[in-house]
Amino acid sequence: ESPEANNNDTEVKEENAEANGANEEAAADAEFTIRAGIGLNNEHPQYKGLEKFKEIVEEETDGAIHVETYHSGQLGDDRTMMEALQLGSQEVTVPSTAPIANFVSDFSIFDFPFLFPNSEVADEVLDGEVGQKFLDKLDDQNLKGLAYWENGFRDLTNSEKEVASVDDFEGLTIRTMENDLHLDAFRAMGANPTPMAFTELFTALQQGTVDGQENPFATIYLEGFYEVQDYVSDTHHIYSPFVFLMSKSFYDTLPEDYQEVVDNAALEAGKYQRELNREANDEYLDSLVEEGMTFTEISDEAREEMRLAIEPVVEEYAAELDQDLVNEVYQAIEDAQK
Ligand code: KDG
Structure with missing residues (x-):
């Protein structure tokens, strides 16, 4: 719990701290150090959001809290980083809700395909009362959920063929996040999904271990997937929220005024990140098209066919979750569209 215990750096962490310009003095002067890591690279809006968080927190605490930012899975993949938060050996990570569902299963609702019609509705539901109820469920896992950020609507890429309809999924091996609902949804469309951490993905695409993957356009472009993928379709099949997580045992050691600073900074940096x-x-x-990818637009009818193919999977998963909560989410989505 002492600041020293908070600072057992490995080589990669030290290197990165330097790259961050986090000079040793700043770190030594600080009462608390937050190591914040993500899987995506430093070009991604997610990382810009993390930098914004650092800026706000360091400024508002006059450097008493020092924030070190890590990208590209330098501290591990989503699961590893969440476990590190639970153990108190890392303070912040911002995973997708998909891997969070392995810790608190109710979170799988946010990955129901075609749940949110657009990001404005997602904001209203996630930032509202219902969203908070899910964040509260993380406490038992020694995780403190401070805010929802945005990964975004996920789109399909592959190296084999144009995908225009649900029939085209047949036989494609697709990497998904480590989440059973994602796996079952892709199986329902006839694909051959395989779960994999993001940190392994580029190599798997390059070596042809999998034919395709799905992520928002930002990730597909900024991670250079166009170098190893030829086709992209705007399937928009799942809206992926990010959750800004802090180790709860670390959060609890912060004085109340600093807790307030990190609460607000996570929200404010999230707004910036979404924008x-x-x-x-x-x-x-x-x-992506300029880089030579073939873009296939998914028609409304084709998207409806995809939705119908996945519907039984959604119903099966919904039946296993807290029914009151499921109804509250559906109601909140309806209300947000009025
Ligand atoms: O930083 C977050 C990433 O590690 C991850 O959640 C990105 O959408 C993602 C994926 O496909 O793994």
């Missing part, structure tokens, strides 16, 4: 993410999303698709 950046949305501003650039269409441009990223244009850039």
Whole structure:
């Protein structure tokens, strides 16, 4: 719990701290150090959001809290980082809800395919009362959920063929996140899904271990997947929220005024991150085409066919969750569209 215990750096962490310009003095002067890690790279709006969090926290605590930011899975993949938060050997990570569902199963509702019609509705539901109820469920896992950020609507890429309809999924091996609902949804569409940590993905695509993957345009472009993938379709099949997580045992050691600072900084940095993410999303698709990818537009009818193919899976998973909560989410989505 002492600041020293908080600082058992490995080599990679030290290197990165330097790259961050986090000079040793700043770290030594600080009462608390937050090591914040993500899986995506430092070009991604997610990382810009993390930098914003650092800026706000360091400024508002006059450097008493020092934030070190890590990207590209330098501290591990989503699962590993969440476990590190539970153990108190890392303070912050911002995973997708999909891997969070392995810790608190109710979170799988946010990955129901075609749940949110658009990101504005997602904001309203996640930032509202219902969203908070899910964050509260993380406490038991020694995780403190401070805010929802945005990964975004997921789109399919592959190296084999144009995918325009549900029939085209037949036989494609697709990497999914480590989440049973994602696996079952892709099976229901006839694909051959295989779960894998994000940190393994580029190599798997490059070596042809899998034919395809699905992620928002921002990730597909900024991670250079166009170098190893030829086809992209705007399936928009799942809206992926990010959750800004802090180790709860660390959060509990912070004095109340600092807790308030990190609460607000996580929210404010999240707003900034969502804005950046949305501003650039269409441009990223244009850039993918410029890089030589073939873009296939999914028609409303084709998307409806996909939804119908997945519907039994959604019903099966919904039946296993807390029914009151499921109904509250559906109601909140309806209300947000009024
Ligand atoms: O930083 C978050 C990433 O590690 C991950 O959640 C990104 O959507 C993602 C994926 O496909 O693994």
